[in-house]
Amino acid sequence: MLEDAKRQAEDSRILFHDPVLFAKHILGVKLWDRQRQILRAIRKDNRTAVKASHGTGKTFTLAIAVLWWLTRYENGIVLTTSPTFRQVKTQLWAEIRRVASRSRCAFPKLKTTALKLRGEENFAIGLSTHQAENFQGYHGKQVLIVADEAPGIQEEIWDAVEGVMAGGKVHLVLAGNPTCASGKFFDAFNRERSVWQCFTIDAFASPNLAGLAIDDLLQMDPAEGGPLDKNPVPFLATRRWVYDHYGMWWHGDETSSPIWMSRVRGEFPTLMENALIKLAWLERAKNRARQQIVQDTGERLVAGVDVGGVDSETVVYVCEPNRTSPKIINLGAWRGEDTRGHAVAFLRPYHKRLAVVRVDADGVGHNFGLHLRDEGFPVQMVHVGVPVEEQPNLKMEDPARRFVNRKAQYYQRIADILEHDALEGLIDDLTIDQLSSLRYELDSRGRMKIESKEKARERGVPSPDRAEALMLALGEPPPLMEWTSIGQLQTQSRPHPVFDEDSPRGYSGLGTLLKSRKWGPGGF
Ligand SMILES: Nc1ncnc2c1ncn2[C@@H]1O[C@H](COP(=O)(O)OP(=O)(O)O)[C@@H](O)[C@H]1O
Numbered sequence: 001m002l003e004d005a006k007r008q009a010e011d012s013r014i015l016f017h018d019p020v021l022f023a024k025h026i027l028g029v030k031l032w033d034r035q036r037q038i039l040r041a042i043r044k045d046n047r048t049a050v051k052a053s054h055g056t057g058k059t060f061t062l063a064i065a066v067l068w069w070l071t072r073y074e075n076g077i078v079l080t081t082s083p084t085f086r087q088v089k090t091q092l093w094a095e096i097r098r099v100a101s102r103s104r105c106a107f108p109k110l111k112t113t114a115l116k117l118r119g120e121e122n123f124a125i126g127l128s129t130h131q132a133e134n135f136q137g138y139h140g141k142q143v144l145i146v147a148d149e150a151p152g153i154q155e156e157i158w159d160a161v162e163g164v165m166a167g168g169k170v171h172l173v174l175a176g177n178p179t180c181a182s183g184k185f186f187d188a189f190n191r192e193r194s195v196w197q198c199f200t201i202d203a204f205a206s207p208n209l210a211g212l213a214i215d216d217l218l219q220m221d222p223a224e225g226g227p228l229d230k231n232p233v234p235f236l237a238t239r240r241w242v243y244d245h246y247g248m249w250w251h252g253d254e255t256s257s258p259i260w261m262s263r264v265r266g267e268f269p270t271l272m273e274n275a276l277i278k279l280a281w282l283e284r285a286k287n288r289a290r291q292q293i294v295q296d297t298g299e300r301l302v303a304g305v306d307v308g309g310v311d312s313e314t315v316v317y318v319c320e321p322n323r324t325s326p327k328i329i330n331l332g333a334w335r336g337e338d339t340r341g342h343a344v345a346f347l348r349p350y351h352k353r354l355a356v357v358r359v360d361a362d363g364v365g366h367n368f369g370l371h372l373r374d375e376g377f378p379v380q381m382v383h384v385g386v387p388v389e390e391q392p393n394l395k396m397e398d399p400a401r402r403f404v405n406r407k408a409q410y411y412q413r414i415a416d417i418l419e420h421d422a423l424e425g426l427i428d429d430l431t432i433d434q435l436s437s438l439r440y441e442l443d444s445r446g447r448m449k450i451e452s453k454e455k456a457r458e459r460g461v462p463s464p465d466r467a468e469a470l471m472l473a474l475g476e477p478p479p480l481m482e483w484t485s486i487g488q489l490q491t492q493s494r495p496h497p498v499f500d501e502d503s504p505r506g507y508s509g510l511g512t513l514l515k516s517r518k519w520g521p522g523g524f
């Protein structure tokens with residue numbers, strides 16, 4: 001009897017001390033080998049970092065680590081975080097809940113992002129990174145800090161985390177897609193590599209693709225139910241997912257394909273000196289957009305239209321152009337020989353609120369613009385290739401000294417907006433990919449221009465139709481004016497504004513005219 005009890009105690013000690021055995025025997029889950037290696041590193045090392053492809057089971061592994069730490073240490077505390085609180089709730093804590101509910105040993109009922117196991121001193125909690133003080137006050141405890149989607153986490157938090165790490169037994173684990181080639185997560189794989197246990201998981205090394213190279217995938221019959229759909233572990237990154245995203249994200253070489261490198265190969269995008277827009281800014285914009293769905297508040301709008309040919313898209317972006325935080329309201333994209341009907345139907349509901357519809361008027365765009373104008377839209381034909389107007393009074397800031405043409409100027413504004421975390425509603429992956437692939441060049445006078453489409457095509461980068469439509473919509477800041485109705489105008493003796501050749505009816509819209517006004521501070 002005593003022997004049995006002793007053996008049982010020893011067995012459970014072994015089970016609870018090893019996260020891999022714990023996962024198998026207590027939680028009843030099956031792990032693939034990288035997940036097992038990561039869990040053992042989390043047990044042994046005080047700093048573990050995992051950069052990996054999308055869908056390799058990172059978040060799931062972290063969920064196991066949370067439950068294990070809590071069970072293993074009677075006074076164990078787990079602090080978990082992600083770039084947004086919504087991600088904390090809907091990703092890591094959703095996995096924790098799922099795993100806990102199926103465990104062979106019952107866990108107490110979970111709150112949305114909190115689990116108490118043996119009382120007040122033994123808990124796991126999901127924290128927002130906005131308040132660094134959340135991470136303080138755990139000195140001398142056995143603490144596991146878990147950061148999922150780590151590259152997107154505000155850098156200010158890491159000082160507080162390092163503070164916690166200074167005392168007691170504290171283990172830190174960071175996981176994510178390596179989207180940003182700077183910051184804490186990047187340092188773990190570079191400058192601070194010697195103090196971290198580092199893992200990289202390429203989708204091609206994950207269970208559904210093990211042993212395959214991209215050429216093998218490309219040769220597979222893409223028919224539904226064919227070899228692309230034969231995935232031994234269907235919940236992890238699938239062959240079809242990789243196949244489809246190769247088409248979207250691979251642009252001929254690694255430096256031209258930052259999203260492919262990051263989300264599929266688990267590698268930091270190569271630092272491109274001349275990338276105009278950093279992937280990290282775009283990722284931040286997408287995180288914000290996911291967390292806060294854009295509300296259409298009925299403000300005036302602008303649209304940008306990039307007209308496609310036979311094998312490119314016609315894209316329309318409808319945006320609210322306010323100076324401090326422009327918003328994306330809607331995106332329409334179509335393929336086909338004549339996409340005018342689609343664009344008109346798409347724009348129709350916004351008709352009364354559109355101050356201007358900017359159409360790229362070079363080539364096929366001209367006729368398209370005329371058609372929209374016939375349909376009553378306030379079309380402004382834009383020639384992005386023309387030089388920018390000189391403003392000598394601005395001296396060094398004269399846009400004509402900075403930019404070769406309007407296109408460069410417009411894209412620079414998009415870059416500024418993104419760098420300042422000001423754009424709302426950017427969630428479209430294709431737009432993000434296209435923006436991240438833009439490169440700039442300097443001419444002999446030091447003025448900036450965007451790499452030509454021909455050169456980009458040579459690098460394997462397709463025509464950035466979605467980026468262009470967004471650039472047309474938001475590249476020009478809204479005028480320092482507001483719109484007043486004609487009715488109001490009659491009581492004010494103001495001269496009619498003068499429109500340039502490019503916008504004959506442009507800014508007048510229907511029944512509206514311009515009135516000067518001072519704009520508040522801010523803007524780009
Ligand atoms: N070992 C496993 N057993 C069961 N489901 C798993 C396992 N690993 C991952 N999953 C599931 O696979 C999906 C992708 O895993 P996830 O951890 O979200 O990947 P990542 O964070 O790398 O994108 C999730 O639905 C998750 O629940």
Ligand SMILES: [Mg+2]
Pocket residue numbers: 058059060091148
């Ligand atoms: Mg994840």
